[in-house]
Structure formats: structure tokens, C-alpha cells
Amino acid sequence: MYKRALYAQLAQYYDKIYWSKDYNQEVGFLAKLFQRNEVTGRQLLEVGCGTGNHTKLFVARGYRVTALDLSEDVLRIAERKVRRGATFVQGDMRDLDSAVEGKFDAVVCLFSTISYNLTRSDLKKTIRGLYEHVKDDGIVAFDTHFTKRGFLDGYRGEDIFDDGKVIVARLSTSKRVGDVGEISFTYLIKDGRKVITLRNDVHRLGLFVPEVFLQVMHEVGFKSTEAYSDWTFRRGSNTAAFKDTVFVGRRRA
Numbered sequence: 001m002y003k004r005a006l007y008a009q010l011a012q013y014y015d016k017i018y019w020s021k022d023y024n025q026e027v028g029f030l031a032k033l034f035q036r037n038e039v040t041g042r043q044l045l046e047v048g049c050g051t052g053n054h055t056k057l058f059v060a061r062g063y064r065v066t067a068l069d070l071s072e073d074v075l076r077i078a079e080r081k082v083r084r085g086a087t088f089v090q091g092d093m094r095d096l097d098s099a100v101e102g103k104f105d106a107v108v109c110l111f112s113t114i115s116y117n118l119t120r121s122d123l124k125k126t127i128r129g130l131y132e133h134v135k136d137d138g139i140v141a142f143d144t145h146f147t148k149r150g151f152l153d154g155y156r157g158e159d160i161f162d163d164g165k166v167i168v169a170r171l172s173t174s175k176r177v178g179d180v181g182e183i184s185f186t187y188l189i190k191d192g193r194k195v196i197t198l199r200n201d202v203h204r205l206g207l208f209v210p211e212v213f214l215q216v217m218h219e220v221g222f223k224s225t226e227a228y229s230d231w232t233f234r235r236g237s238n239t240a241a242f243k244d245t246v247f248v249g250r251r252r253a
């Protein structure tokens with residue numbers, strides 16, 4: 001299986017690369033969403049937990065989290081970060097049943113993890129798994145900033161992170177190949193005396209229009225669905241580049 005360097009040999013730098021991501025805002029939004037939908041139970045399934053940044057904040061709010069990821073490398077970091085209140089499991093979001101048992105009060109899949117489904121059929125397998133692991137009155141939420149209309153073909157960008165100890169420089173380029181968005185990252189990292197160069201870590205992302213996510217949610221059984229724009233309760237999908245759409249489903253209307 002192809003291993004994306006960001007979640008394998010560069011996993012220890014993941015939190016530095018995404019230092020500016022506002023995990024607090026996202027968890028705050030989701031907690032409010034659960035409250036508004038009268039989800040009072042605290043058993044949460046998190047799919048694609050990465051290095052455990054949402055996990056840690058959910059646990060701090062009193063949730064008991066089962067957190068799954070495909071990559072052993074990010075899971076090791078998450079386990080060190082969240083010592084209590086979470087169970088970490090390795091597994092593939094397209095085959096949740098092999099890794100996770102039972103039903104949860106809420107199920108989340110965050111930071112565009114859902115977009116690693118390249119085909120409608122894989123997307124459906126994943127969304128069906130999310131549906132099957134939520135209780136009848138529970139909530140499923142997933143977000144993405146990669147949509148068919150919003151993906152920036154030909155984007156070129158650079159980011160730099162420097163905390164005085166580690167410097168991470170990252171170049172990104174993107175191109176659209178049919179219904180797949182390809183983002184290629186090149187890294188130059190100076191960590192103390194160590195220098196790491198990593199070229200062309202390619203991430204392939206499925207590009208769907210927002211209506212497809214909603215259609216698939218209905219096909220697997222969700223009775224009510226909603227799309228919210230960019231971690232606010234403003235309804236509607238946000239297809240502007242770098243903005244997120246949060247898709248929400250309930251098993252019962």
C-alpha cells in the first residue's frame with residue numbers, strides 16, 4: 001500500500017505543519033451541534049484521527065473516544081498525546097466493521113479525511129460505515145474542503161513553520177486529473193542538526209459535488225442531512241477554496 005509521507009515518516013512533524021489549524025473552533029462547533037440535536041451520550045467514534053488533536057479536545061470535554069486511523073505512525077503520536085479517555089485502533093475507514101464494534105452517540109471524520117475516498121463506491125462504503133456505527137438518535141459529521149467546484153487546479157503555494165528548534169518549509173502544487181485532485185508536497189525540514197528533504201508526497205483526493213455527499217448519505221439510510229458552511233451554523237455547502245463544508249446526518253428524521 002502507498003504510504004503518504006505526511007502520515008508516515010513525517011508524522012512527527014504533522015502538528016508543526018498544521019500549527020495554525022483551529023481544532024478548538026471545530027470541536028466547539030461539533031459539541032454545539034450535538035447539543036442542538038439533543039445528543040447527550042458521550043461515546044464518540046472518530047475516523048481518521050491523525051495525531052489526535054480533535055481527540056484530545058473531545059476527551060477534555062468529557063467524551064469517551066474510539067479513534068481510528070490507517071496509519072500506525074500517527075496513532076503512536078496520538079496515543080502519547082491522549083493518555084486517558086480514548087482507545088486508538090488501526091483500520092481503514094472503508095471497512096470500519098473489521099476494526100470497530102458497536103454503536104456510538106456521535107461519529108465524526110474530520111479534516112477532509114473523507115476525501116481520501118477516490119470513487120463514489122469507496123465514498124459509499126465509508127459513509128455506510130459511519131451510518132452503521134451511530135445510534136438511532138445519534139449524529140454523524142464529516143467535513144471537506146475539497147469539492148469538484150472548489151478544487152484549485154494549478155495552485156502553487158508555500159508555507160513555513162519555525163519554532164526556533166525545527167524549521168519546516170513546504171511547497172505545494174495541485175492538479176486536477178479527471179475527478180481526482182492531486183496535491184504534491186515537497187518538504188525541507190531542519191530539526192536541530194538533522195536535515196530532511198522529501199520530494200513529491202502525492203495526496204490523491206476524490207472530487208465530488210456537495211450534492212453527491214448528500215445523495216450518498218440518503219442512499220445508505222440517513223433520514224435527515226444538512227450541510228453547514230465553514231464551522232458555522234450557516235446552511236449550505238461552501239465550495240470556495242480553503243473553506244470547509246461540514247456534512248451532518250441523522251439516522252432518524
Ligand SMILES: C[S@@+](CC[C@H](N)C(=O)[O-])C[C@H]1O[C@@H](n2cnc3c(N)ncnc32)[C@H](O)[C@@H]1O
Pocket residue numbers: 007047048049050051052053054068069070071074091092093094109110111112113116
Ligand atoms: C488530513 S489528516 C486528518 C487527521 C486528523 N483528523 C486531523 O484533523 O488532524 C487525514 C488522516 O486520514 C487518515 N487516512 C487516510 N486514508 C484513510 C483510510 N482509508 N482509513 C482511515 N484513515 C485514513 C490519514 O492517515 C490521516 O491521519
